[in-house]
Amino acid sequence: MATVKTKKTTKSKKASQIPVRYRVIGTRPIRHDGVDKVTGRAQYGADVQLAGLLHGGILRSPHAHARIRSIDTGKAAALPGVKAVITSADIGPVTDRVVDLGEGATRLQHLRDNILASGKALYQGHAVAAVAATSPHIAQEALRLIEVDYEVLPPVLDLREAMEAGAPLLHEDLHTDDLGTKSMQPSNIAKHLRFEKGDLEKGFKKADQIFEREFLTSMVHQGYIEPHNATAFWNADGRLAIWCSTQGGFTVRQQAAAILDLPVSSIKVIPMEIGGGFGGKIHVYLEPVAALLSKKSGKPVKLVMDRAEVFEATGPTSGSHIQVKIGARKDGRIVAAQAQLAYEAGAFPGSLVVCGMMCIFAPYDLEHQRIDGYDVLVTKPKTAPYRAPGATNAAFASETVLDEIAEWAGIDPLEIRRLNGAKEGTRRADGLVYPRIGFLETLGAARKHPHASAPLEGPNRGRGVASGFWFNVGLKSSVTAAVNSDGTVSLTEGTPDIGGTRTSVAMQLAEVLGLAAADVKPQVVDTDSVGYNDVTGGSRVTFATGLAAIEAARDIERQMAERAARLWGVPASKVKAAGGVYRHATDSKKKITFKELAARLDETGGPVVGKASLDTSASAGGGFGTHIVDVEVDPETGKVQILRYTAVQDVGKAIHPSYVEGQLQGGVAQGAGWALNEEYFYDDQGRLANASFLDYRMPTALDLPMIDTVLVEVPNPGHPFGVRGVGEVPIVPPPAALANAIYRAAGVRLRQLPMNPGRVLEAILTRDGKPPSKA
Amino acid sequence: MPTVFIPAQLQSFTGGARKVEVKGKTLREVIEALDAAFPGLRDRLVEGDRLRPGLAVAIDSVICSAGLRQAVRKDSEVHFIPAISGG
Amino acid sequence: MKAVMYACPQSLDEAVGLFAQRGPRARPFAGGTDLIVQIREGKKEPDLVVDLKRIPELNELSFQPQRGLVIGAAVPCSQIYEHGKIAGLYPGLIDAVSLIGGIQIQNRATLGGNLCNASPAADGVPPLIVHRAACRIRGPRGERTLPVEKVCAGPGQTALEDDEILVSFHLPAPPERSGARYLRFIPRNEMDIAVAGAASYLELEKDRQTIRGARIALAAVAPTPLLVEEAGGCLAGERAGEELFARAAAICREAARPISDMRGAAWQRRHLVEVLVKRTLQGALQRARGGGASPQGRPGGVNDGPQGRPGGVKEQDS
């Protein structure tokens, strides 16, 4: 542990070389892509127009689980205007293998089968065939002419039933990886994982009280407003171009290459502006299909999902069943904690249960822990990450039990968190030891916030508190930055900008070079035009692409110093750069600004280009948030109204505070929707009954109050400006905070998400001895 | 000697031991030493000349990016963890 | 979307002619907020949509003390709540038209469409029922009148023949000391379909205590909007009060025949009907006594500010 500390301290010293009084960092410039986005000029994926463009459509399974006996596409192909029809047979034979997609590995067969079903349809909405035609309407008409012979099989909709022996199997060849041992019988449980620390039994023996609780959460969707889209053109030279809405052009390239069995270099992915992702635009759905349709028709093909397709066939995040057992002493100290998390993977293995396992007790310093996780197949869409994937479900369980313990021990909810809170040096259940983190600081800031002590006026009102953690990731980013003769810098990035990261990255480059944010011209480019980049995800872009921009800026600074040296005829070592001014170390008359120097590049050796390609995995700082919420519960209807919300978070260093606040506010809104109304509502045949914005019920402007934010800045030692990822943490606490507030307002503990009016009402009626008769 | 934390799914190789100490100055050496002590472990950690897809290594709680060449000190802790990113 | 033709007749006769020709293959079209979606989803497959928005009779919106209120079937919701006179006289109707969809929908959606779409959850229909609206219906065989409560026959089914057009609604002028209130329950604060809805209408004697007459209609708890005559009947001649209202609410609860679906469970809907009937009776009573104030505020204080809509109508969900 000591060694860890020392190592970190060294890094902090290095960081301190950059002045802490910033000129650009921490200011709020207008984002570089802003005007295009407020005038409607920004080009998103669905806006792509190409000469001769065909429009595609996808036929989807109406059944949750069915064997596909045959597909007859003859009538569809014969419809005038139809240029291509494909099924999984057009993907070609596959040798199954595990493909590494940079940020996760998956079986190629599963990757392909999710694009176009072969053999079995495994969820309602599973793609079965696709067409391309001269208009979207003709494509839709053609889909109706495709005849599929299904043998309908029983759906598997309930997580716990799916785990039972004898449940209908999704994959007859899938055996459980049970703590490293392969199960004898095939099963819907893909994996059983465990984290363990200390001696659980010993811990529980020290407890004055043990709390055992059980939680259920429903599958929910990321709910980005822009539907998935992809346009592909398979050129006669074998080069494939894909325009799409994605969190990562390079992951699209990698997945498409694997599915289509092409070298990555023959695919160029052009990431268009992206209308929200939240983890849901990492998996490919349409891109390879559009490519195959283009190959078959010889023309560019555009596929755009409608909203129902987005709900039915793209990645929601896992519904879950979580059991928590926590032992506490009378003084509020937690002595042992155990959890069992079962997460829905959907139709193919790969839920992010492991993230839930990592996060469930992560805010606390607990000696004895055991956490088991199960990855479980159900006949629902393959799940995808969703903003701090797995952590929100987990925190709903742990943070509401903690609230119960606080009440039992007679301790303030913020205080019990402080009492047990993790800090630098705390070892998590997964074994890792925290570097400098800011959890306790968020608790302190929450306590000081006026919201924490404001009186609650009126009946049926209550206040809840909860905290949350996300580890944040670094991964790989590459940028290039070219100095222009007018003293500006063109910055080329490969991480799609979903929430203002062009600007937050450009600001870091500007800070190092002593430029204004507006002097940097950032753009996100295609996969042929920049080095490899991992996805915009894991709250990593401002951190990792920012680090790359800082490196590129330093590269430019070195080169510019050399140019100044050349101008003055002195050795480069004599030139010192600071704040955009290059000075001779000893001759004070010799100084030149970045802008002046940029105008003289031609006479000193030609263009200057800075570049950086980094793997920043080592230093991503974990993030913590603590939320306070007031609600009013209508005891007659069970409806919960959010009255006031405050989100406190350790953000490390806010590069552009407005967009950091925006991340917190957006995370809260999503978390509140998940908490109160959002869910995948399946009928007993496994058909999604609410695949529309109307019935999925995401929060509107009228459902939320202003969301107050407090940015706590405990610098991440792994970043020269102290940046931590901020995007994911804020979705983690809201369901628990709301559950705790509902309890204090209405006296009922809700342990199932969503806590919609029906559930709250049922709990209130049951508490009053009048449980509803559901006959 | 570096301490290797054995994930639950590999503890069947170590007879249930959660932590073992092995010699090694690089991750490669550590894994070789592990495999010598607990035959078969290497194949669960390494594929060809690389870590298996989906697996990451943290040395002293820092996720490392140098693969099997990563340096390991005498008092280091080595953790094998799932490679994951986020939303 | 399957191919379809579009016609935009300028007169009622022209429209009637089109339907006489095409029968069930033609669909009337006004706001389009239901029909376009239904065609897009393949739930309705007309060959022809007949845009009724340019026919004068379907665009009438007028009030005269003798004649009462005439609302053309193609008048969008926002025009109704922006009409100076209607808001004061038919507050129960205003409650409903100002909470259908968002502003964008209210600028297109019509009461005619709301009724003829025949959704059990239509917000516009229960207030029309309690305000005793009659429908003027025109077809090739002439004209007829039908009380609103007789129009819906089941989900998506109406008593209109395929060649008939709903022209307008006719609501009698409200008597003195009358008032109405519509509330629906939705999980969010806007943009949802009612889990349950209730409209109550009360007419008081001169003492402002005794109920002369009452009507209560429900939404989303039966295959059609439901007029519960027995509930209204039990109020007549009685002194207004909580216990009395609870009795009417209990009758409504018994009359409800809800289903369970993704929007709510049957038990929840029955429970909500009781709550909503009590609340709307209180609201109707206040209005009948001349108090425009709403009985229940929207939690969260969002309705505490100035009036939400240009029409000056405050609206709430329950």
Place this chain on the structure above:
Amino acid sequence: MKLHVKTTINGEEFEFLCEPRESLLEVLRDRLGLTGSKEGCNNGNCGACNVILDGRLVNSCLVFAAEAAGRAITTIEGIQGPEGLHPLQEKFLEHAALQCGICTPGFIVAAKALLDRNPDPSEAEVRLWLAGNLCRCTGYDKIVRAVLEAAKSTAVVMEK
């Protein structure tokens, strides 16, 4: 069979041919190249396709293109005046009222329709008016503030 439609968009006369089944949104985007109006749901529940039709805010996905005949339409492309950005657009930028930006055109068009009718709305009125527009990124806080600030700034201009 195609229809010939004459209409006015952002103050200019347009003529187009379309099938009767095409929505106004489809024609704006695919036939006229006005891709600022976005499709988020295609059934009137998100507001990303908002346009102003004869002074009224509507979802262009729920309007047949044929209905545009003889009417006046304002799209996001027509909000900016010759003198520069509309105050709403400026305030959206200043207040960081957008993240991914896909809902932004719809919000700005909707807010424009609000301020045209009510130049000084309260927070509650703004929230109610914008309830038909979904944003998944911002939690609405900064959007509501931007609209309120834009109202203030236009009020100042009018006083001058």
